[in-house]
Amino acid sequence: xxxxxxxxxxxxxxxxxxxxxxxxxxxxxxxxxxxxxxxxxxxxxxxxxxxxxxxxxxxxxxxxxxxxxxxxxxxxxxxxxxxxxxxxxxxxxxxxxxxxxxxxxxxxxxxxxxxxxxxxxxxxxxxxxxxxxxxxxxxxxxxxxxxxxxxxxxxxxxxxxxxxxxxxxxxxxxxxxxxxxxxxxxxxxxxxxxxxxxxxxxxxxxxxxxxxxxxxxxxxxxxxxxxxxxxxxxxxxxxxxxxxxxxxxxxxxxxxxxxxxxxxxxxxxxxxxxxxxxxxxxxxxxxxxxxxxxxxxxxxxxxxxxxxxxxxxxxxxxxxxxxxxxxxxxxxxxxxxxxxxxxxxxxxxxxxxxxxxxxxxxxxxxxxxxxxxxxxxxxxxxxxxxxxxxxxxxxxxxxxxxxxxxxxxxxxxxxxxxxxxxxxxxxxxxxxxxxxxxxxxxxxxxxxxxxxxxxxxxxxxxxxxxxxxxxxxxxxxxxxxxxxxxxxxxxxxxxxxx
Amino acid sequence: xxxxxxxxxxxxxxxxxxxxxxxxxxxxxxxxxxxxxxxxxxxxxxxxxxxxxxxxxxxxxxxxxxxxxxxxxxxxxxxxxxxxxxxxxxxxxxxxxxxxxxxxxxxxxxxxxxxxxxxxxxxxxxxxxxxxxxxxxxxxxxxxxxxxxxxxxxxxxxxxxxxxxxxxxxxxxxxxxxxxxxxxxxxxxxxxxxxxxxxxxxxxxxxxxxxxxxxxxxxxxxxxxxxxxxxxxxxxxxxxxxxxxxxxxxxxxxxxxxxxxxxxxxxxxxxxxxxxxxxxxxxxxxxxxxxxxxxxxxxxxxxxxxxxxxxxxxxxxxxxxxxxxxxxxxxxxxxxxxxxxxxxxxxxxxxxxxxxxxxxxxxxxxxxxxxxxxxxxxxxxxxxxxxxxxxxxxxxxxxxxxxxxxxxxxxxxxxxxxxxxxxxxxxxxxxxxxxxxxxxxxxxxxxxxxxxxxxxxxxxxxxxxxxxxxxxxxxxxxxxxxxxxxxxxxxxxxxxxx
Numbered sequence: 001x002x003x004x005x006x007x008x009x010x011x012x013x014x015x016x017x018x019x020x021x022x023x024x025x026x027x028x029x030x031x032x033x034x035x036x037x038x039x040x041x042x043x044x045x046x047x048x049x050x051x052x053x054x055x056x057x058x059x060x061x062x063x064x065x066x067x068x069x070x071x072x073x074x075x076x077x078x079x080x081x082x083x084x085x086x087x088x089x090x091x092x093x094x095x096x097x098x099x100x101x102x103x104x105x106x107x108x109x110x111x112x113x114x115x116x117x118x119x120x121x122x123x124x125x126x127x128x129x130x131x132x133x134x135x136x137x138x139x140x141x142x143x144x145x146x147x148x149x150x151x152x153x154x155x156x157x158x159x160x161x162x163x164x165x166x167x168x169x170x171x172x173x174x175x176x177x178x179x180x181x182x183x184x185x186x187x188x189x190x191x192x193x194x195x196x197x198x199x200x201x202x203x204x205x206x207x208x209x210x211x212x213x214x215x216x217x218x219x220x221x222x223x224x225x226x227x228x229x230x231x232x233x234x235x236x237x238x239x240x241x242x243x244x245x246x247x248x249x250x251x252x253x254x255x256x257x258x259x260x261x262x263x264x265x266x267x268x269x270x271x272x273x274x275x276x277x278x279x280x281x282x283x284x285x286x287x288x289x290x291x292x293x294x295x296x297x298x299x300x301x302x303x304x305x306x307x308x309x310x311x312x313x314x315x316x317x318x319x320x321x322x323x324x325x326x327x328x329x330x331x332x333x334x335x336x337x338x339x340x341x342x343x344x345x346x347x348x349x350x351x352x353x354x355x356x357x358x359x360x361x362x363x364x365x366x367x368x369x370x371x372x373x374x375x376x377x378x379x380x381x382x383x384x385x386x387x388x389x390x391x392x393x394x395x396x397x398x399x400x401x402x403x404x405x406x407x408x409x410x411x412x413x414x415x416x417x418x419x420x421x422x423x424x425x426x427x428x429x430x431x432x433x434x435x436x437x438x439x440x441x442x443x444x445x446x447x448x449x450x451x452x453x454x455x456x457x458x459x460x461x462x463x464x465x466x467x468x469x470x471x472x473x474x475x476x477x478x479x480x481x482x483x484x485x486x487x488x489x490x491x492x493x494x495x496x497x498x
Numbered sequence: 499x500x501x502x503x504x505x506x507x508x509x510x511x512x513x514x515x516x517x518x519x520x521x522x523x524x525x526x527x528x529x530x531x532x533x534x535x536x537x538x539x540x541x542x543x544x545x546x547x548x549x550x551x552x553x554x555x556x557x558x559x560x561x562x563x564x565x566x567x568x569x570x571x572x573x574x575x576x577x578x579x580x581x582x583x584x585x586x587x588x589x590x591x592x593x594x595x596x597x598x599x600x601x602x603x604x605x606x607x608x609x610x611x612x613x614x615x616x617x618x619x620x621x622x623x624x625x626x627x628x629x630x631x632x633x634x635x636x637x638x639x640x641x642x643x644x645x646x647x648x649x650x651x652x653x654x655x656x657x658x659x660x661x662x663x664x665x666x667x668x669x670x671x672x673x674x675x676x677x678x679x680x681x682x683x684x685x686x687x688x689x690x691x692x693x694x695x696x697x698x699x700x701x702x703x704x705x706x707x708x709x710x711x712x713x714x715x716x717x718x719x720x721x722x723x724x725x726x727x728x729x730x731x732x733x734x735x736x737x738x739x740x741x742x743x744x745x746x747x748x749x750x751x752x753x754x755x756x757x758x759x760x761x762x763x764x765x766x767x768x769x770x771x772x773x774x775x776x777x778x779x780x781x782x783x784x785x786x787x788x789x790x791x792x793x794x795x796x797x798x799x800x801x802x803x804x805x806x807x808x809x810x811x812x813x814x815x816x817x818x819x820x821x822x823x824x825x826x827x828x829x830x831x832x833x834x835x836x837x838x839x840x841x842x843x844x845x846x847x848x849x850x851x852x853x854x855x856x857x858x859x860x861x862x863x864x865x866x867x868x869x870x871x872x873x874x875x876x877x878x879x880x881x882x883x884x885x886x887x888x889x890x891x892x893x894x895x896x897x898x899x900x901x902x903x904x905x906x907x908x909x910x911x912x913x914x915x916x917x918x919x920x921x922x923x924x925x926x927x928x929x930x931x932x933x934x935x936x937x938x939x940x941x942x943x944x945x946x947x948x949x950x951x952x953x954x955x956x957x958x959x960x961x962x963x964x965x966x967x968x969x970x971x972x973x974x975x976x977x978x979x980x981x982x983x984x985x986x987x988x989x990x991x992x993x994x995x996x
Contacts, residue, residue: 020544021539025527026520033531035723038741041519041778045738048516052550213625226535240543280539 004070007077008086010282012065012414015282016056021240023049026247031232035307056098058092077284079437084283087162089142094144103136107413114411121401122380126411131378133413138372141415153372156168156416160290161423163470166369169419172426172485173362177392179489180359187343187355187496197338200330203252204322211261212321213248214253220266220300221455223245225274234408235261237268237297239321244269255322255342260301267300268293270455274463284467292462292472293430294424302354302425303432303491304454306340308333309446317449327383341495345395348404355424355492359392361422364407368415426474429488431462434479501512503566504576507583508780510563515779516553518739521547522822526743529730545602552598556590578966582781585660592642592653603635605911613907619899621880623911629876631911636870639913651870654914659787659921662969664867667917670924670983671860675890678857679986682891685841685853695836698828701750702820709820710753711746711760714812718764718798719953720744721771733759735766735795739778742767754838755821758799765798766791768953772961782965789969790916790960793921793929800852800923801930802952804838806831807944815947839993843893845900852923855989857890862905862916870913925973927986928965929960932977 003011023046028041040148055418066086074082076456110129119128120381131260143150149154150165209214214229229246239245246265248258271287279285287293304310312333319331343353349360370376376384385404397403410419435457445453461478501509508806521544528540544809563761564584572580608627615624639650648663657660696987725742737743744763769785777783785791802808810831817829829831841851847858865882868874874882883902884894895901933955934940943951959976970980977985 011718018539019550022520022524022543022547025524025540025543029527033726035722035724035726035741037721038738041516041738042523044516044779045520045523049520052517171926213709223535224533228531229535238537240539242539243533243916281542378641494948 002018004072005065006072006074007080009062009069010081012062013054013085013088013283014281016053017286019053019056019239020241021132021281022289023053023247024240025243025468028247028340031202031228031234031238032245032247043108045392047101049210050081050104051097051101054092054097056258057089058097060093062089063093064301074088075277081279081282081284084286085291087158088283090147091159095140099136099139099143103133103140103413106132106136107411110411111408114405114408118401119404121405122401122495124244126405127378128413132465133411134371134378134415137413137415138374141372152375153369153416156372157419158416160414160417161291161420161471162467163472164291164423166222169365169423171421172483173365173419174356174484176358176489180356180392181394182490183492183496184343184345184355188345190344190497191338194338195335196227197342198325198327198330199339200255200256200318202326204255206250208321209250209255209258212318213259216259216263217266217316219262220270220451222266222269226273227269227470229262234332237272239344241272241275242277244272247301252442255318259318260305260340263305264301267297270300271296271463274459275466276464279466286467288465288467288469288471288474290420291423291427291473294420295427296421296458297460298354299432302324302449303428304446306354306495307442307446311340311449313449323329330356341485342481343496345393345398347395348406350407356393356494358422361418363388363392364409364418368410368418370399372415416466417450418487423483426483426485426488428473429491430484431458431478433445433487433491434461478480500950501795502570503563503571505570505578507560507563507567507580510554510560510957511583511781512779513587514551515739516732517547517554519552519779520730521551521743523741523743524734526736526745528772529601529732530728530743530745541606542896546761548602549579549595549599550824552590552595554584557597558591560587560634561591575777575966577623579762579777579780580617581784582784582965585656586781588645589642589657591661592645597634597637597641601631601638601911604630605909608909608911609906612903614904616899617905618898619674619903621898621903624903625876631909631972632869633809633911635911635913636872639870650869652870654870655917656914658912658915659918659969660965661970662787662789662917662921667863667921670981671917671920673854673864674987675860678854678890679892681987681994682841682853686843688995689836689841692836695840696825696828697837698753698816698823699819700752702753703749704748706819707748707753707756710816711757713766713815713819713840714757714761715744718761718768720764720767725767727760733763735763735770739770739773740775742770742971743849752952753803753816757816758803758838760805762795762799765795765837768798769794769954769961772957773855773964774962784809786963786965786967786969786972789921790972792918794956794960796852796923797930797956801926802949804835804993805944806835807941809834809838810945811947818994821911827972841994843891845887845893845895846904848904854891854925854996856883856920859920860917861890862884863905866916891920921981924981924983924986925969927989928977928982929956931960947979 005377024043026046034042035366037332066089068083110133111128113126117123138152138158141156144155144158146153148158150158154165157166217229218224226242227239227246230245231249231251232247235248237244237246245268246262247271248262248265250258271293275285275287299401315333315336316333326329341353342357344387345356346352347420348358353358363385366388367376367381371381372376382404384401435454439457444452445451462474465474470478476482507627524540524544531539549909564580564587567580570632579588605626605943608624608631610629611624615621618876636650641652642656643650644654648656652663655664657745661932715727715843724740725737727745728743728745729747730745731743731747732748735742744760746757746760746763769791773783813829813831813834823829839851840965841853843854844850847855850858861883865879869879880898880902887901888894933952937951937955940951943949960972968976974980
């Protein structure tokens with residue numbers, strides 16, 4: 001019995017998918033359960049699995065099978081699967097195992113140094129480690145660039161967002177950078193004239209916060225038969241196919257950040273939970289890329305959860321969870337809406353509102369492109385960062401902890417990731433706009449706590465498509481056109497300037 | 499640069515060890531964390547890792563490397579490592595991947611059928627599945643028997659307890675089966691004359707039970723930097739090297755079973771935590787086998803925790819955890835000692851006392867040998883089980899739920915495992931006897947809650963030896979002689995007949 005080349009590839013990638021699932025659980029455990037002393041061993045387990053996965057996919061035999069499979073009779077989905085297999089194979093085979101391992105080690109060392117350096121605001125301390133990470137990242141980017149016939153930066157982008165190219169991102173980001181200063185002034189002026197926001201006062205017991213989070217997850221359609229909610233220092237969505245684990249963290253002083261974070265991760269998890277089961281463990285059956293992934297979390301957090309409709313539904317639920325407030329107007333939907341749409345010029349990306357968030361991303365995108373191109377020396381990064389903050393947001397961080405040391409990404413070797421946040425935010429606005437236009441009575445349903453029509457629409461137009469279409473095709477099929485930043489700006493104008 | 503054959507083997511087995519560690523965490527997660535819907539995916543992840551591990555070790559190249567390494571200059575520990583590598587290679591290469599996978603699938607199917615059949619006491623329901631498991635187990639046993647030059651049953655025994663042979667176990671078990679009836683009559687008659695045991699009354703809040711368990715683990719020396727305590731339906735010790743996870747379950751009506759279970763698992767975990775770090779992930783660096791492993795859990799649970807010394811220390815700790823009792827004599831050490839050394843004729847192995855437990859094991863050992871030899875048909879198992887219960891313990895289970903359906907082992911393909919429980923109990927008695935003789939003031943230390951001298955002795959004589967010595971050599975080095983069942987009987991006489 002001899003299997004077709006396609007079937008052989010299918011088996012190999014299924015095995016790979018199962019190992020990636022195993023890694024997903026091991027990563028989750030590391031952040032949620034593992035005792036500190038297990039860290040070295042866990043790093044070894046994960047590195048061993050990485051090496052095995054790399055060997056499995058970079059194998060020259062895969063190249064032969066891919067070539068042979070091109071000539072076989074395949075369905076459309078199988079052909080798309082083959083395309084995704086090829087993409088994975090190019091990423092893996094472009095770099096040899098020694099480089100993969102060297103980068104992995106450099107990232108681990110740099111991340112550890114960063115954990116120490118950040119609270120001390122000491123960029124010098126981590127600089128030599130980051131130099132090594134950048135050097136190896138450039139080496140990886142160049143090796144992949146040859147195979148993809150792109151720039152090194154585009155090849156790195158492709159790891160997170162297949163087919164993304166800086167040439168397409170530049171105009172989108174330049175446009176927003178031009179739009180922001182005036183718009184931000186107007187929004188801030190307007191918010192200064194509005195009634196003061198009344199913040200509800202804690203303590204908000206962790207157990208009640210957890211119950212509220214679980215209730216909202218349930219309402220949004222999270223499948224607890226195939227997932228969990230837990231606690232970790234840095235919230236994330238992880239786990240394995242059919243076993244989605246999301247995390248949050250609780251502060252007794254503030255329930256909103258955990259609630260909004262839980263909704264954000266629920267958006268990610270719903271995407272994963274609704275990927276087509278028939279294509280589980282196959283490349284075409286995975287999430288499309290980080291732009292679409294982020295669009296799903298931001299659609300839930302920004303488009304849904306910070307809307308008047310959601311908050312009018314959620315206000316009594318919150319009040320029920322935490323009880324009356326001294327100033328009970330705190331639970332009024334109008335007040336909550338002002339609370340959850342406050343805008344400010346701030347230093348920290350992860351705490352930024354949706355209006356200024358893109359500025360944080362544009363800054364990082366421009367800097368990392370210069371770093372990869374060799375146009376900016378790492379030694380000059382803190383200064384360049386602060387200059388860019390001044391230009392984009394009009395504020396300058398007092399130290400590098402609030403500046404170029406704030407994010408883990410670069411220190412962990414992730415260059416090319418940042419733009420996906422803002423492209424995802426834009427895609428979220430566009431998808432939600434299309435959903436609203438095609439689902440009659442969506443606003444009313446949302447005000448009544450009914451999200452099934454929305455989630456069904458997402459299932460059909462996004463989740464169920466997995467990686468069958470490109471991001472561009474997926475957006476075009478779902479909304480009638482590829483990414484259009486005008487929809488995002490229209491959303492901001494409607495929400496923040498009425 | 500060319501590595502010696504030994505170094506190549508070392509690298510290969512290190513990789514294997516890391517994958518086994520990864521599996522340990524995935525197994526733990528399955529029992530403690532995983533949502534039900536993750537089961538299929540998890541089975542696939544574990545099976546994929548099994549196949550990869552099997553390929554890695556059954557590879558013919560390993561045989562060549564083993565032969566080449568025999569001629570290299572090695573230290574004693576390296577030579578012992580080579581011996582253990584060879585043993586692992588024989589187990590793996592004796593059976594082909596198709597048989598391994600077929601058995602794995604048959605076991606999964608049978609275990610699932612057993613989970614349904616057990617509560618219904620319906621042996622017929624699981625019989626066809628068990629037939630298939632037994633058939634494949636015999637096939638595995640026969641294939642390994644050729645390589646080990648033993649019987650099929652001895653080859654299966656060797657999976658759990660290297661070098662164990664039925665010919666050595668028979669006289670030990672026959673002797674105990676002869677000793678038990680009269681001894682049991684005497685113990686029961688004596689206990690009938692003693693003051694009635696006062697049972698403390700619940701509810702015992704789960705949180706207090708958990709705190710008590712953690713406190714006792716700490717006192718016994720469990721390293722929480724490298725381990726955790728959690729909850730699962732069936733308590734076990736698992737996890738990875740450097741990350742030992744033990745589990746328990748709580749009943750608000752009875753705190754003792756969780757406490758004693760936690761102490762039992764702590765014994766297992768201490769062994770794993772004290773294995774020599776320098777040999778981590780190498781075969782010689784692993785636990786010696788199930789007899790020594792069980793000796794460590796039973797030493798803590800049976801020899802230590804049910805002793806007058808431990809209970810006089812623990813009584814006020816328990817009282818502090820749960821508060822005063824209506825009849826406060828419940829917390830008196832004498833009463834606790836009677837409570838924790840009660841003996842009875844019972845149906846369920848896992849609930850049996852240390853006097854009757856060996857009868858449950860001897861029964862299973864004799865039956866499984868007959869099954870593997872083809873002398874007993876599975877169809878006749880329930881009757882044979884009940885006959886043996888009548889002979890050994892004088893009671894007959896009312897149904898198969900309390901009889902041959904009670905244990906998961908056979909339904910999960912584990913034939914040859916049962917004898918290690920009783921051999922472990924005997925080894926525990928012998929090791930504790932030797933420890934007591936060589937540690938001045940051990941009884942006094944234990945009464946004062948001081949267990950470091952004992953644990954240090956175990957570290958030196960058992961834990962730190964890993965798989966360097968055979969079980970026989972290890973016991974001889976630690977106690978002056980190989981396994982001697984007379985020590986176990988002397989322990990029982992001293993404890994139960996004074």
